[in-house]
Amino acid sequence: xxxxxxxxxxxxxxxELPRAATLLRPGVILAGLVVAFFVVAxxxxxxxxxxxxxxxxxxxxxxxxxxxHVFGTDQSGRDLYTRVIYGARESLLIGFGATAxxxxxxxxxxxxxxxxxxxxxGVVNRGIEVLFAFPVLMxxxxxxxVFGPSVRTEIIAVGISSAPGYARMIRGQVMAVRDxxxxxxxxxxxxxxxRVVGVHIFPNAMRPLVVVATLGVGQSIVWASGLAFLxxxxxxxxxxxxxxxxxxxxxxxxxxxxxxxxxxxxVLFALSLTTIGRxxxxxxxxxxxx
Amino acid sequence: MTPDLIPLPVRPSEIVGAGxxxxxxxxxxxxxxxxxxxxxxxxxxxxxxxDVSFSLRAGECLAxxxxxxxxxxxTARTLVGxxxxxxxxxxxxxxxxxxxxxxxxDRQWRRLRGKDVGFVLQDALVSLDQLRPVGKEIAxxxxxxxxxxxxxxxEKVIELLREVGVPEPEMRARQRPYELxxxxxxxxxxxxAIAMGPRxxxxxxxxxxxxxxxxxxxxxxxxxxKEQGKALILISHDLAVVSRLxxxxxxxxxxxxxxxxxxxxxxxxxxxxxxxxxxDAIPSAHSRGTRLSRTVVRTGLGSSVVPLAPxxxxxxxxxxxxxxxxxxxxxxxxxxxxDVSFSLAPGETLGxxxxxxxxxTTTARIALALVAPDAGxxxxxxxxxxGLSERRRRARRRQIAVVYQDPLSxxxxxxxxxxxxxxxxxxxxxxxxxxxxxxxxxxxxxxxLEPEHRARxxxxxxxxxxxxxxxxxxxxPRPAVVVCDEPVSALDVxxxxxxxxxxxxxxxELGVSYLFISHDLxxxxxxxxxxLVMCDGRLIEEGEADRVLTRPREEYTxxxxxxxPQLELGPDATPDRPQAVA
Numbered sequence: 098x099x100x101x102x103x104x105x106x107x108x109x110x111x112x113e114l115p116r117a118a119t120l121l122r123p124g125v126i127l128a129g130l131v132v133a134f135f136v137v138a139x140x141x142x143x144x145x146x147x148x149x150x151x152x153x154x155x156x157x158x159x160x161x162x163x164x165x166h167v168f169g170t171d172q173s174g175r176d177l178y179t180r181v182i183y184g185a186r187e188s189l190l191i192g193f194g195a196t197a198x199x200x201x202x203x204x205x206x207x208x209x210x211x212x213x214x215x216x217x218x219g220v221v222n223r224g225i226e227v228l229f230a231f232p233v234l235m236x237x238x239x240x241x242x243v244f245g246p247s248v249r250t251e252i253i254a255v256g257i258s259s260a261p262g263y264a265r266m267i268r269g270q271v272m273a274v275r276d277x278x279x280x281x282x283x284x285x286x287x288x289x290x291x292r293v294v295g296v297h298i299f300p301n302a303m304r305p306l307v308v309v310a311t312l313g314v315g316q317s318i319v320w321a322s323g324l325a326f327l328x329x330x331x332x333x334x335x336x337x338x339x340x341x342x343x344x345x346x347x348x349x350x351x352x353x354x355x356x357x358x359x360x361x362x363x364v365l366f367a368l369s370l371t372t373i374g375r376x377x378x379x380x381x382x383x384x385x386x387x
Numbered sequence: 388m389t390p391d392l393i394p395l396p397v398r399p400s401e402i403v404g405a406g407x408x409x410x411x412x413x414x415x416x417x418x419x420x421x422x423x424x425x426x427x428x429x430x431x432x433x434x435x436x437x438d439v440s441f442s443l444r445a446g447e448c449l450a451x452x453x454x455x456x457x458x459x460x461x462t463a464r465t466l467v468g469x470x471x472x473x474x475x476x477x478x479x480x481x482x483x484x485x486x487x488x489x490x491x492x493d494r495q496w497r498r499l500r501g502k503d504v505g506f507v508l509q510d511a512l513v514s515l516d517q518l519r520p521v522g523k524e525i526a527x528x529x530x531x532x533x534x535x536x537x538x539x540x541x542e543k544v545i546e547l548l549r550e551v552g553v554p555e556p557e558m559r560a561r562q563r564p565y566e567l568x569x570x571x572x573x574x575x576x577x578x579x580a581i582a583m584g585p586r587x588x589x590x591x592x593x594x595x596x597x598x599x600x601x602x603x604x605x606x607x608x609x610x611x612x613k614e615q616g617k618a619l620i621l622i623s624h625d626l627a628v629v630s631r632l633x634x635x636x637x638x639x640x641x642x643x644x645x646x647x648x649x650x651x652x653x654x655x656x657x658x659x660x661x662x663x664x665x666x667d668a669i670p671s672a673h674s675r676g677t678r679l680s681r682t683v684v685r686t687g688l689g690s691s692v693v694p695l696a697p698x699x700x701x702x703x704x705x706x707x708x709x710x711x712x713x714x715x716x717x718x719x720x721x722x723x724x725x726d727v728s729f730s731l732a733p734g735e736t737l738g739x740x741x742x743x744x745x746x747x748t749t750t751a752r753i754a755l756a757l758v759a760p761d762a763g764x765x766x767x768x769x770x771x772x773x774g775l776s777e778r779r780r781r782a783r784r785r786q787i788a789v790v791y792q793d794p795l796s797x798x799x800x801x802x803x804x805x806x807x808x809x810x811x812x813x814x815x816x817x818x819x820x821x822x823x824x825x826x827x828x829x830x831x832x833x834x835x836l837e838p839e840h841r842a843r844x845x846x847x848x849x850x851x852x853x854x855x856x857x858x859x860x861x862x863x864p865r866p867a868v869v870v871c872d873e874p875v876s877a878l879d880v881x882x883x884x885x886x887x888x889x890x891x892x893x894x895x896e897l898g899v900s901y902l903f904i905s906h907d908l909x910x911x912x913x914x915x916x917x918x919l920v921m922c923d924g925r926l927i928e929e930g931e932a933d934r935v936l937t938r939p940r941e942e943y944t945x946x947x948x949x950x951x952p953q954l955e956l957g958p959d960a961t962p963d964r965p966q967a968v969a
Contacts, residue, residue, distance in 0.1 A: 278796035285755055286811055286864065287784030290777075296810075297799055304801075 125376045128369035135366050138185035148176045150183035150336050159352045169354035171344065177354065181362050184336035188363075191251050191337070192318040196310055198256030199317075203263030204303075210264075211271025211302070212294065218268075225268075228261040237324050246332050251321045251339075258320070259313060266309065270302035277301075311374035315367030322363050338363050415442040416586055416618045417466070420480035424461050426473055435461045437642045441635075445586060448609075448619040450629035450650070452665070453639035454879035459622050462639070463589050466620070467506050468496035483587065501528035505580030507573075507590040514576060515564040521575040522548075522560025528582045547578040551608055569743075570601035577608060581617070588612055591622040598742035598906060603950035606631055624879060626665060627909075627952040630654055638662045668884035670913030675932075678891075679884030679913070701769050702730040703867045703900050704754060704787075708763035711749055711924075723749045724760070725924040731868065734894065736901040738915030738932065740908060740947075746924035747904050751870050754902060755789055756780055768867060785864035792873035794853040798845040804831070804856050805841040811863035830859040834889060851882035858889065862897070870902045875910060887913060908951045912936050920944050 138145050154174035162169040168177035210221035237254040244250045274280060275298055283293045318338070324330050325339025326346065333344055338359045345355025424436040436458040443449050453459040464470050465481075468491060481488045483503060491499070500506065508514040515524055525547055526540045535543060548556035551574040564572055573593060580588055590609060594602040610632055613619045623629050629636060629650075636653040638646045638661065646659035657663045668679050711724040724746045731737045739747040752758040754765055756773055765773035767786060791797045798807055808827045817823040828838060834855040845853055854874060861869050871890070875883040887910065894901060905911045911918060911932070918935045920928040920943070928941045939945045 278791060278793065279799045281757060282789070282791070282797045282860075283799075283810070285757065285784060285787075285789050286813075286860075287781045288810075288813070289781065300801065301799065 122376075124372055128372035131365050131369040132373065135185045135189060135362075138182045139189045140186075142183045142185065146176075146179040146182045148179035150175065150180045151334060152176075159348065161352070162354055162358075168358040169352065171352075171355055172348060177341075177358050180336035180341060181338065181359055184338050184341060184359070185362075187248050187331060187335060187337035188318055188321070188339070188366075190248060191255065191321045192314040194248075194252040195255035195259065195317040195321065196313040198252060199259040199263055199313065200306070200310060202257065202260035203267050206260070207264040207267030208271055208299070208302075211268040211275065212298070214272075222268075225261045225264050228257070231258065233258040233320060234324070234327070234329075237329050241329050246330060248331055248337070251324060251330055254324065255317050255320050259317065263306070263309065263313070267302060267306065270305060271298060274298045274301045308374050308378040311377060312371055315370035315374075318363060319367050414444075414485070416445050416484055417443040418480055418482045419466075420478060422462065422465060422476070422478040422481060424458075424465055424470060424477075425475045426471075428473065432475075435642050436465070439639075439644055441637055441644070441647065443587070443618045443620065445618050446613060446616045447634045448613050448621055448632045450621045450623060450633035450636045451639055452623060452626055452629055452636060454624055454881060457639040458642040459639045460591055463506075463591050463620060463622050466587075466589060467500050467504050469506075497531070501580075501585065502532050502583045503585050503587065505583070505585040505588040507576050507580045507588065507593050509592040509595055515572060517564055520561050520563055521567065521572075525560070525575060525579045525582055528579060532583055534583065543582070544578075547582055548575070551575075551578045551581075552604065553578070568601075569597050570604060573597060573601075573605055574608065577605075577612075581612060585617070587618045587620070589620040589622070592624070593621070594628055595623070595625070599908065599947060600742065600950045602628070603952070606952065625952075626654070626669060626880075631952050638665065665880055668880045669909060670884070670887055670907075671909040674913050678888050680881065680888050700733075702732050703768055704729075704731040704902065705766045705769075706730070706750075706754060706763065707765075709750065709753055709760045709765070710762035711746075711753060711758065712761050723924050724753065726763075727919075727921070727924075727926050728763075729919055729926075729929070731900050731902055733867070733900055734898040735917065736894065736903050736915045738911040738918045739902070739904045739921060740906065740911045740918060741921035742906060742947075744923075745921040747921050748872055750921070751789075751872050751902060751904055755787060755870055756784075786866055787868045787870065788861035788864060788866040789870045789872065790854070790857050790861050790874045792876050794857040795845055797857060798853075800845065803842050803844050804836075804848075807845075807856060807860055808863060811860040815864070830863055833862065833893070834859045849882075850878050851885060854878065854886050855889065858886075858893070862893065862899070866899065868900045868902060870904070872904045873906065874903075876905065876907065883910070890914070908936060908948065920947070
């Protein structure tokens, strides 16, 4: 590539940087496959398992993992593998739903605080701090008490509890971008404020959040599972992963697979999302200005 | 980071050179022969320094001059073993006081650094530990080399601070870097470097971030160090700074020394074209109206591409009694701009010069109506400007544009050049997308960029190219005035020369006015028709550029002009310069 200008090509750092970062590592590919697998499970579980998640078979109760039941069976003889596959839909729904809710709340709160500054910022900030101070469990209990245990309740509980963290981040980002050189340059060009917010401030403030949100989905599933394990989640007979953990708790000494297999699904999915999130982070940060 | 696994290639000359050969005519303190430094691994290896040789005696100063990427800093770092793990150092000879520095281990380097070689880094704010009092920082090399006891070290630190001209050393030693001014921080760094009385002091761009008056003080200090019999290596991009101290000068370009000679030779009779180019590129009083770079003068492109915004006969900007106060963190109001008035005629360049904190940038921001003045008024093209509401001002913002010091941060990082310029053209009517694209092409041509730059992001451009894009963006709305806030301060001399030439060409072609802000008196003198000198927010002196800078009336201006390092051409050309007050 030739550079034909009056300037000698002194600085070409921008062209050299990303190469290593764009290379797909085997771990990232594997993580992608795991996520793809569970997404397929959530959309069309029948593709991945021919069984029926709710089919009771009292002749094969609490069977350990073997050829015909790779994940074993539960106390009612239901095939655990099939249940984990069918549980993906609700679990992923909680993961993505809670993160989406958290983001919406965070963008509203953080965006307003960051843009307005002054008194508004102070008020919103105190609000965020109050939310921070609430234990997730307390919130969840509150919502379960009001709405009854369901997927929707979990989404709301987990979503609201993770919102303040994101809101803080967005506020900081918005403030940094708001005071940046290119926002001032846009103002100096005479662009209306609304356009500056929409074209410059918002997209640039959201950039790092793509990564954080990816990490957040896995995190939300883990949180929701934790709630479910304590009996605050989706009620049985749902095969939601957290609910599976909860149901298997009573048999923990007799049938380890009831805890380990759904637990494995959660860990694998969360880990894969984290891996992809980190990879995205490296990629995006490799190619942009500080 | 992985440790360097590539063994240093051992040549026979190194083994012999280690101690056997000491029969030179006068014992050189430092001898470097055919130094090569490269970075990377087997797959990507790049030689940054190639076949560099020099020697240095006690009490002498060698200046290594070059632009960024020339390898001057790497050369300096090699002498203290700080090139890093992935580097590879080869040399026929690399000796300090007869002792070979090749193949030293980490421990041996640590014993040498500070004690035999003192290293003064460029930016004192990042080079000093923010959370440690500077006194502790200076005591550190003493402690590491086992000098004295805690109490005697304390005394030594005070003594050192006094030696480098820090007032009230007892109090300053207890302060942390952020509580000190740039000049004091740089002094503290020098104190730390000379604490153990090294025979060789290396200073890497020691005055680059400093104001001229402070720079003059630091140069005095380095000169004293030299007079005390220390050998001094001065790394700089600034030939004028170097000319004051250096006995010999090595000009580096692309990792090689292209010219090496005594300071008098280099400055009065440069032989290598690159050296001549560097010297020509320095803007000053003498260079006014001439071209600094070797780019071709472009002809007659301008006015068809950027017809000027309509304007009247009178001044484009009139500023009357501007005042701006800010509340400091201590709750005390500080007057940043204090009763400043000026006017700018069509096609004129008004330079604002002053040291950091003098209020020149705030003045510019008031002129741009990005900051509202607390008192006073700015009129643009004869109409009200600073007093308007933002809504009413918006439509007229296209009459005044701005070019910043750091173009990178003034571009949205997601955008490429095409998008940046298209954004600046918004608000004008274009019949078709193609017409707009064509206009972007014209703008690029106007500032000397190629069509292939359209798709590049800001990070994929060099510093000079970025500033060209910034200038194109400023000119896109056909402004009557462009505010240039330190537009070349972050650029190398030769790039600076090209950008200044470009700005002059554009003014000739378009008749645009510049409000040109710089701390660099040479740049200001080269560019400006008239000059405002500012200090502490007040207007100190105003007038024709030549008059103000050659026959200043005010005491402050005199001092400012006096502390500007001039290229000293030979020993008899040395002016009788008053010593700057500490």
